[in-house]
Amino acid sequence: MISYQNRQAVLATKHHKEKAISGPLRDAVGLSVIVPPDLDTDLLGTFTGEVEREGLPSEVVVRKARFGMAEARLPLGIASEGSFRPHPELAFETGNHELMAFVDDEAGTVVVEDLFTLDTNFANIKVSRADDLASFLVRVGFPAHALIVVPNDRIRVNHDERVRLVLDDVPDQQLFKGIADRAALTLAVQQCAALSGDGIAHVETDMRAHLNPTRMRTIAALAVQLGRRLATLCPSCNAPGWGRVAAKWESAEGAGLVVVSETMGCASCTNQQVVTRQPAMVRGATRVNG
Template sequence: MNNINDWFKNRIAVLATMHQKEKAIAPVLESQLGVKIQVPENFNTDYFGTFTREIKRLGTQIEAARKKAEKVLEMSGETLAIASEGSFFPHPAFPFVSCDREIVLLLDKKHNIEIIGQEIANQTNHSHKTLKTFQEALEFADKIGFPEHGLVVMVSVNATEESQIFKGINSQERLREAVEKALAQSSDGKIHIETDMRAMYNPTRMKVIETATQNLIEKISQQCPECCCPGFDVVERQSGLPCGLCYAPTSLILLDIYRCQRCSFVQERRFPDGKQTADPSQCMYCNP
């Protein structure tokens, strides 16, 4: 099958979500792959972990997405699944700035392939605060794009009981009610507020999921030169790009190694960043 659409066209792709991610994912995959996205009823993705931490995520980000995909295939009896998983962490260079890493995973049991798209963005309103009053809650809400972006109020940052966590707050009335209830349960007069990072309450995150889905399409479009299998992707990056002055190897990338997950064909591609030598400032000998 030389044409990408021959692999997926007219197939049902079951999307493992309960948070309306089909709004970001379905238009891209249906138009680009010719699949029909189907969202199962009563599929509880909270089982695989929650942003509010009362349920710990099962494994790594990719492992959690894979478990969702496998479970939804088991439930539906289909052979093609899509699953998404997000993670928020401090920016490597700017620790006080949050980053959003979104992955969108395609699991195809018919052809026995798995392809992952991703996007890492610092466009996120991911934030939290400890507070004592409703006025402080309003001030926090104004900074994070409320009410278009939802909020979560908790009796404490480590709350695990459902009665101590108020999610999906998207109006001032609901915010006041949640703050008053949480303060009534608090033992020290302090409560915790944070952004609701579930996709349906966070349009900023939803856009990043859409971009990750576009990246998945790009990965799918990379076909193996030998067997035309989609998802011919980098499995290893090797450093050693030579210094432009002394030609000693540097820590910059010299080549990417691609491998087909279907026929195991391997291909090396040198100078993936478009540079054949490194600036001497990157050389440990020229710039010790």
């Protein structure tokens, strides 16, 4: 029988996500997490969008886990990936969709858990001077949460402004990341406004986990969820990783989208069970890849 007690898994991160992930996985299944030094996860695409990631988010997160496994030469790997987008039902709310993959190459299994939460400070604003940022800074929790500043004319916007912005070929000296003090922010806004053809600086939240305590908290919650999944054995073959693999959603009066049925599945064998849910029992449940 597979056990993760006293085993090591490599976590592909250079944003200190081990702080959020190690504890829950150790508590749940006795797995310890190591982070290889000098891991360049930016090769897989960077968080600020300078390099675009290819493929579905669930493929990207598994690829990232495998990248760490190859670097560390370990058969067990973990990675997480976040994206920020409008809530599927609440048009003016932006949420954080977070994915976490666990790959076991010895058992030949892959488990991907996800979580959608409205608990995020993801936001942006366009200003010509730093003095105009006062209420924005309070709202996004600066300086505990860091910011990114770029010249506004360097921003290419996705089809929806609230979806993550893609920076278009921004030279290093025009991209200010990880800003977490007032003086640096003022200087970055001045420089970016001066560099932009329209005299405006684009300021947005830096969502990298080590610079965003709110996102780090979400990653910790997802690690608890992954730990619970790895601690749950398949009722048929006893392999770890029994959990929800699909869900059916319907609109419910006054409650937005609710789960009406869930398909539970095994990471190892083909065993699946469909469980129907009463909407009242699943309010606040997380959403499977959509």
